[in-house]
Amino acid sequence: MTDIAATVAPTVIGRSLWGDAWARLKANRAAMFSLYYLALIGVVSVFGPWFVPHQYTTIYADYVRMPPSLSAYPKADMIETALTEAIKRMRVDIKEWRQEGNQVFVTVKSTRPIDDRNIRYLDRSDAFDDTKIESKSPDGLEVTMSASIKQQYFLFGTDNTGRDLLSRTLMAGRISLAIGLLAGVVAVVIGVVYGAAAGFAGGKVDEVMMRIVDVLYSLPFIFFVIMLVVFFGRNFVLMFLAVGAVLWLDMARIVRGQALSIPPPEYVQAAGAQGGGP
Structure with missing residues (x-):
């Protein structure tokens, strides 16, 4: 019985693609440092504006272009x-x-x-x-x-109109992260749907759809953004829509290429032979 138990192979636990990607990411110290740093910046940008003593829109007329300082304003000579x-x-x-x-x-x-x-x-x-x-x-x-x-602290100083630069920096980080995330989601959704549809349809439909992508590639990004601002005005939602409306082009090409590279599975061919449609 002891020999039989010794010859039994240990149970092998498989690892998913996500698990394999996470293991390779953890093995890269530079990548992990960047991940922690990005997470820290994200947390500070999201929650930081709630804890700073000044609003990013408040104007302090007596403190215009003040240098950064750890001590409170006004100084003794002010x-x-x-x-x-x-x-x-x-x-x-x-x-x-x-x-x-x-x-x-x-x-x-x-x-x-x-x-x-x-x-x-x-x-x-x-x-x-x-x-x-x-x-x-x-x-x-x-x-x-x-x-x-009245003691005021301006750790990052103030700008040309007397607004606190620390609160404005945190708010700018929040907006930048929001635009980046939302624009990425928009680009992925549009690119995957458009590219998969072009690769699945094939033929003339694929040619027409990809020529539209080529035309959009030829338009300068800044010109596209300026045109949107002229027609629709300044808007936070417009910013990430403008970015996402351009970034999806690369995603569409990648998904289309993947769709074309996959041959029809045997069960699809069998369904077609029995009269099944697309």
């Missing part, structure tokens, strides 16, 4: 400039100002009574918030106000 600009909109003069921690105290004066509603000019500034009137002279010509310094 507080006086921001305060002067805000007070200038009130049409009053600064008598004195001082900073205590994260708060600034400023005393302003004017030749006419100062309206208490002028504190909104400090709140409108990107550098200050929670403005209050601390004291006011009996004649109303001199007012002391306090405001909290």
Whole structure:
């Protein structure tokens, strides 16, 4: 019994084509690194805009073309400039100002009574918030106000209009991934259906269908996109449709060639011999 059991061959477990492709992919370190990196970029682009402190459309007029920084804005040398600009909109003069921690105290004066509603000019500034009137002279010509310094972080800096580049980069990554994936799906669906139909039909139908592909090949991609934008305007859906409408040409040729390279199976020939149609 021991000899018989020893001669029994071990069970061989087969591996699918997907399993074989995954094994070869894991054996390539550069490919696996690229896969992990792409997955990280995808996760950051999809979920990152929800966690950044700024919206990608918000404009900070006081922070135009700011360099990247790990520390908060405004810097120490920017507080006086921001305060002067805000007070200038009130049409009053600064008598004195001082900073205590994260708060600034400023005393302003004017030749006419100062309206208490002028504190909104400090709140409108990107550098200050929670403005209050601390004291006011009996004649109303001199007012002391306090405001909290609003700390803003721009890790990637800001652009020419004062928008946060980090949030805009993450949003651009999300849109790029969406267009790439959707355009790929559109290209695969159109290309497989069109190429398989041409290869299956054969003859004159195949010739006509593939000449249409050749004509589309001759059109410049950028011209095609410009034409779509002119007729339909700017649209997110239009972008991936334009890309997918051009990428399917290669897929159609590949699928057609595969369809033509497969000879009719015997069961198809038998069905045809018995009078079966296409």
